[in-house]
Amino acid sequence: MKCPIQSPEHAERLLAYCAHKLDSRRAALLEEHIRNCPECADFVQGQRAVWQALDTWEAAPVSPDFDRRLYQRIQQEVSWWELLMRPLRPLVVRQGLPIAAAACVVMVAGFLLQRPAELPPVVVPAQVEASADQVEHAIDDMEILRELNHLVPPDASPRM
Amino acid sequence: MSERVKPDVGVAAAALDYDAELMLRVKEGDGASFAVLLDKYRLSVVHFLFRMVQNHAVAEELAQEVFLRVYRSRSSYEPTAKFTTWLFRIATHLALNAIRDARSEKSQERLDDDTSEMPLRQVSDHQPSIEQYMMYQARLDEVRHAIRTLPEKQRAAVLMHKYEEMEYAQIARVLNCSESAVKSLLFRAYETLRARLAHMA
Numbered sequence: 001m002k003c004p005i006q007s008p009e010h011a012e013r014l015l016a017y018c019a020h021k022l023d024s025r026r027a028a029l030l031e032e033h034i035r036n037c038p039e040c041a042d043f044v045q046g047q048r049a050v051w052q053a054l055d056t057w058e059a060a061p062v063s064p065d066f067d068r069r070l071y072q073r074i075q076q077e078v079s080w081w082e083l084l085m086r087p088l089r090p091l092v093v094r095q096g097l098p099i100a101a102a103a104c105v106v107m108v109a110g111f112l113l114q115r116p117a118e119l120p121p122v123v124v125p126a127q128v129e130a131s132a133d134q135v136e137h138a139i140d141d142m143e144i145l146r147e148l149n150h151l152v153p154p155d156a157s158p159r160m
Numbered sequence: 161m162s163e164r165v166k167p168d169v170g171v172a173a174a175a176l177d178y179d180a181e182l183m184l185r186v187k188e189g190d191g192a193s194f195a196v197l198l199d200k201y202r203l204s205v206v207h208f209l210f211r212m213v214q215n216h217a218v219a220e221e222l223a224q225e226v227f228l229r230v231y232r233s234r235s236s237y238e239p240t241a242k243f244t245t246w247l248f249r250i251a252t253h254l255a256l257n258a259i260r261d262a263r264s265e266k267s268q269e270r271l272d273d274d275t276s277e278m279p280l281r282q283v284s285d286h287q288p289s290i291e292q293y294m295m296y297q298a299r300l301d302e303v304r305h306a307i308r309t310l311p312e313k314q315r316a317a318v319l320m321h322k323y324e325e326m327e328y329a330q331i332a333r334v335l336n337c338s339e340s341a342v343k344s345l346l347f348r349a350y351e352t353l354r355a356r357l358a359h360m361a
Contacts, residue, residue, distance in 0.1 A: 011343075011347050012328070012343050012346075012347075015321075015346065015347075015350065043354075045358070046354035046358040047350060047354060049354070049357060049358045049359075049360055050350060050353045050354055050357050050358070051322070052360065053299065053302070053303050053306075053353075053357040053360045054303060054307075054322050054323075054353075056296070056299055056300060056303060057211070057300060057303045057304065057307075059206070059207035059210045059211060060210065060216045062202055062203055062206045062220065062223075063220055066202065066206070066220060066223070066224070067198065067202075069224060070198070070224050070227055070228065073224065073228055074228065074231055077228075077232070
C-alpha cells in the first residue's frame with residue numbers, strides 16, 4: 001500500500017479514516033499500514049486531537065426572533081414592490097381589464113369614424129322685445145343721420 | 161403567500177434533491193416551502209457564519225441576508241446544483257466579504273473579542289466549576305484562534321468539511337474551485353491545525 005501521507009490527494013484517506021467515513025475493508029487496510037508507518041500514526045493521532053478540539057466549539061443558539069426579523073424584512077421588500085406597482089396593479093392583476101379597455105377603445109373609435117360630420121347648430125334668432133321708446137329713439141337717430149348726410153358734400157372724406 | 165402548488169413542479173429537481181424541489185415551489189409562490197427550507201437550514205447557516213466571522217450578531221445578520229437573497233432569487237432559481245451548494249455559496253460569499261470589510265476597517269479585534277455570547281458548555285452533568293469553565297474557555301479560545309488564523313478559503317473549507325460534513329466535490333462547487341484544490345486546501349489547513357491543536361488531545 002502506498003503511504004497516503006505522501007500527497008494531499010492520498011491524505012484524504014487518512015482524513016476520512018479519522019472521521020470514521022471509510023468502509024470497514026478500506027479502514028482495515030489503512031490500520032494495517034498505520035501500524036507500520038510512524039508518520040501516518042502521528043498524522044492520525046494529531047488529526048483525532050484536532051477533531052476533538054473542534055468538537056468542543058459549540059455555536060450559540062439562534063435568536064428566537066430570527067424568523068420574525070427575516071419575515072419582517074421580506075414583508076418590507078414586498079411592501080416596497082407593492083407601493084411601486086400600486087398604480088399599475090389594477091391593469092396587471094386583473095387580466096380581463098386590459099382586454100375590456102382595448103375593446104372599449106376600438107368600439108369608441110369605430111363609432112366616431114362611422115358618425116356623419118356634425119351640422120352646425122341652427123341658430124335661432126332670439127326674439128327681441130323692443131319697447132316703443134327704443135323704436136322711436138332708433139327712428140330719430142336714423143333721421144338725424146339722414147340730415148347730416150345731406151349737409152356733408154358727397155366728395156368729402158375723413159382725414160386720416 | 162399561497163399554499164402548496166402543483167404537485168408536478170420540479171420533477172427534474174426532485175431527482176437532484178428534495179430541497180431543490182422545495183425551492184422550485186417557492187419559485188411558484190409557495191411560502192410554506194420557504195418556511196420548510198428556513199427551518200431546515202437556519203441553524204447550520206448561522207453556525208457556519210458564526211464560525212467564519214466569530215461574532216454572533218454579525219453571523220445572524222449575514223444569515224438573514226443569505227435567506228433574503230434566497231427569497232429574492234426565487235424567480236430566477238434553476239436547480240443546476242444541490243440546494244445546499246447554492247445556499248452555502250451565498251453564505252461563504254457574504255462571510256468572506258464581511259471578513260475582508262472588517263479587516264479593511266481594522267475592526268477585526270472587535271469581531272474577534274466577542275466571546276460574551278458563547279454558550280456555557282456543560283462539562284459534566286453538574287454545573288461546571290470555575291476551574292472547569294476557565295479550562296473550557298481557554299481551550300475554546302485556542303480553537304477559535306487556530307481557526308481564525310487560517311487563510312479564509314482554508315477556514316471555509318474546514319468548516320464545511322468538519323461541521324457540515326460536505327463532500328469534497330460539494331465544497332469545490334461552493335468555493336468555485338477544483339476538487340483537487342479542495343483536497344489541497346484541507347490538507348494544508350489540517351496540517352496547520354494539527355500543529356496548533358495536537359497538544360489538546
